[in-house]
Amino acid sequence: MTGVVTCGVDRMTRRVCRTAAELGAMGTYLRLWSSRRLMASRSRRVGAATAARPLPADVARLAVPARCDSHQSGDGTIRTRFNNVRSVFRGAVRDRLIGVDPSEGVRLPRTRRAEVAMSLPSPRQVAALLKSADPRFRPFVALCAFAGLRLGEAAALRASDLDFERGKISVSRQVQRENGRGVEIRAPKYGSERVVHVSDELLSLVKDYIATYRQNGVASRWLFEGSAGDPPHQNTVGYWWRLTRTAARCEELRLHDLRHFFASGLIAAGCDVVAVQRALGHSSATVTLNTYAHLWPSAEGRTRLESSRLFADVAGQPDELVTNREAA
Numbered sequence: 001m002t003g004v005v006t007c008g009v010d011r012m013t014r015r016v017c018r019t020a021a022e023l024g025a026m027g028t029y030l031r032l033w034s035s036r037r038l039m040a041s042r043s044r045r046v047g048a049a050t051a052a053r054p055l056p057a058d059v060a061r062l063a064v065p066a067r068c069d070s071h072q073s074g075d076g077t078i079r080t081r082f083n084n085v086r087s088v089f090r091g092a093v094r095d096r097l098i099g100v101d102p103s104e105g106v107r108l109p110r111t112r113r114a115e116v117a118m119s120l121p122s123p124r125q126v127a128a129l130l131k132s133a134d135p136r137f138r139p140f141v142a143l144c145a146f147a148g149l150r151l152g153e154a155a156a157l158r159a160s161d162l163d164f165e166r167g168k169i170s171v172s173r174q175v176q177r178e179n180g181r182g183v184e185i186r187a188p189k190y191g192s193e194r195v196v197h198v199s200d201e202l203l204s205l206v207k208d209y210i211a212t213y214r215q216n217g218v219a220s221r222w223l224f225e226g227s228a229g230d231p232p233h234q235n236t237v238g239y240w241w242r243l244t245r246t247a248a249r250c251e252e253l254r255l256h257d258l259r260h261f262f263a264s265g266l267i268a269a270g271c272d273v274v275a276v277q278r279a280l281g282h283s284s285a286t287v288t289l290n291t292y293a294h295l296w297p298s299a300e301g302r303t304r305l306e307s308s309r310l311f312a313d314v315a316g317q318p319d320e321l322v323t324n325r326e327a328a
Contacts, residue, residue, distance in 0.1 A: 079108060118291075121145075121261045125250050129258075132247035137240045139209040140224055143169075144255060146202045148262035148280050151255055152176060153188055155231045157223040159210060164203050169196045171281060177234045183226070192281030260292075267295045 086103040093101050121129075126145050133141050143154045152174035161170045172193050176184045187193065206223075214221065226232035232240075241255045259280070266276050273296075277288040297305075 082106075082108060118260055119253060119257045120264055121250070121253055121257050125248070125253065126258070126261055128248035129244055129250060129253075133244045134240065135209070136213055136224075137244060139206045140237070140240070141244065141255075141258065142202055142205050144258035145261050147196045147198050148259045149196075150174065150189065150259060151234060151237055153281075155224060155226075155234075155237060156185060158220055159214065159223055160220055161223075162203065162206060164207060167197060167200060167203060169198055170194075171196060175231050175234070183230050183233050185231070188281060190281075190283040192283065194278060194281045196279055263292050264295050267292060 082103070086101075089098070089101045089103050092098045129141055130138055130145075140154050143149045143157070144151070147169055149157075149169075149171065153171050155175040156173040157169070161172065163170070170193075171188055173185050174188045176186050178184045210223075214223070222229075222231045224232050226236050237255070245251055245253055263276055263280060266279060271279075273285045273288055276292065277285045280288065282288045282291075
């Protein structure tokens with residue numbers, strides 16, 4: 001998990017870790033530190049790579065959004081990984097393992113306003129995506145658009161997670177990529193296990209998919225399958241998604257944007273912040289507001305709407321003489 005640099009250490013590295021022994025100790029320190037904390041394997045790999053050669057410039061690269069073929073690291077992910085790595089170095093300074101914290105002075109990029117950064121699919125676009133998707137991938141798209149599931153959450157579903165009688169889906173795990181093309185099954189992001197109440201139409205679509213393509217399986221079988229009987233890898237889902245959005249002529253959309261579509265629909269239907277938070281599995285209502293506050297109608301807009309309704313109620317009354325006593 002760690003790469004220990006024992007030679008070729010340049011001048012800047014020596015200012016942080018003066019000897020090869022210190023660099024080796026830094027790798028050992030990272031392993032001990034991460035074993036005592038709940039970290040995604042991807043964050044551990046980022047930390048290991050940075051600890052192996054702790055230059056300020058290497059740490060600064062953590063602040064640059066990393067794009068892979070199906071996902072681009074968001075601002076929150078970048079900040080989480082950077083803070084994890086910074087915690088390791090600060091702990092190493094406190095324990096006198098290294099003399100200088102290479103993350104000191106590194107600034108994260110400014111976060112774009114949600115209303116500017118967010119791509120919100122239109123109903124017409126979602127309809128085109130569903131129509132263009134391969135029948136084996138169509139339920140995956142539908143689960144993201146009409147249940148708000150993240151990519152990893154949808155990929156980790158089992159048939160037993162869907163309650164067709166009560167109209168709900170239990171989200172209790174997610175798929176994370178490992179080195180190479182392996183997958184790792186973990187708890188959902190930020191511990192966001194939840195139950196999502198969904199429409200009969202969505203469950204009917206999934207039920208037809210199971211009857212057609214998964215009829216020989218058992219309830220504990222993965223709903224979607226990648227290689228070797230495992231749930232699909234993130235790269236595999238990314239490939240399916242690119243084919244779908246190209247066919248639908250929605251090249252600019254990410255699969256995660258379907259989750260925003262679901263959230264916008266809940267908000268438009270009048271759901272409050274807590275209801276949206278629970279449906280999406282956010283760690284707090286603050287996260288929900290920070291992401292979607294611009295989609296809720298403003299106080300001025302609600303006041304204007306209620307004023308219009310009052311006017312319509314009054315204007316719609318029969319033209320009768322109202323006495324003072326009746327008015328009171």
